Amino acid sequence: MLNIARTPVARRALCQTRWNSTTTSTAPGGDTRLETIRRVLFEPVRREKTISLEGELLEQHETIERAWKLHRMRQREQRERSLELQFRAMNVAMNELEKTNDRLFKGALVKSRHITYPKQAKIPTETPSTQGWDYAYKAPEAITA
Template sequence: MLNTVRTSAVRRATYSLCQSRLNSTVSTAPGGDTRLETIRRVLFEPTRRENVIALEGEMLEQHETIERAWKLHRMRLREQRERSLELQFRAMNAAMNELEKTSDKLFKGALVKSRHITYPKQAKIPTETPSTHG
């Protein structure tokens, strides 16, 4: 709670500071450029949130029941995923043990990491700017 109050106070102070700076640069002529106004509004205006509905009695009980059912569903999905990963790991481990018994050369080859470029780590990040090399 204190963190959100502090964050909102910082946001308001930043908003007022940027508003005073941007107001001096925003064109007031009709048909002028409104990009700075749009940027200011998107970045610094507080988000509008709908009021939280206070539930009482039977509606509160229904809500809590639905919440418990949803958490139970997510827990079952998580456990199912963990079981699936455990089965995959056991199958991979059994295959590696069998490979080690069958051929030492193939086993060592399976353990060596590829020398080729791996996609996520070494791929070039796409940018919107053109190349500097033409």
């Protein structure tokens, strides 16, 4: 029944059978919550008709789309290159650490249960001060020249 209810016709029919007995009057002062719920859940989303482009407008649209996809591809490739460089630098550092000090190398590989620095750092928030309001504050007097 779930798959059937996804078609607009079946959805309308289901909507009518479910809500016909429980809908409330829409008279002034009446409760319209069930009617609103019915509309939100069961009415199909009204969408504007898509614009069909022809000729030069279609060519312009396709050119813009290709340029956007090219831009996104270049961004993705740049991000992948950056991550690759970071990974290589990390591998070089780990190899150097392995050659230098075996104890530190093994310590770097172990995942600790203890919270590390980035997790301990206080996240900037826009919450009020913990001290509250300073009722004794006096505004500085303006200097008159």
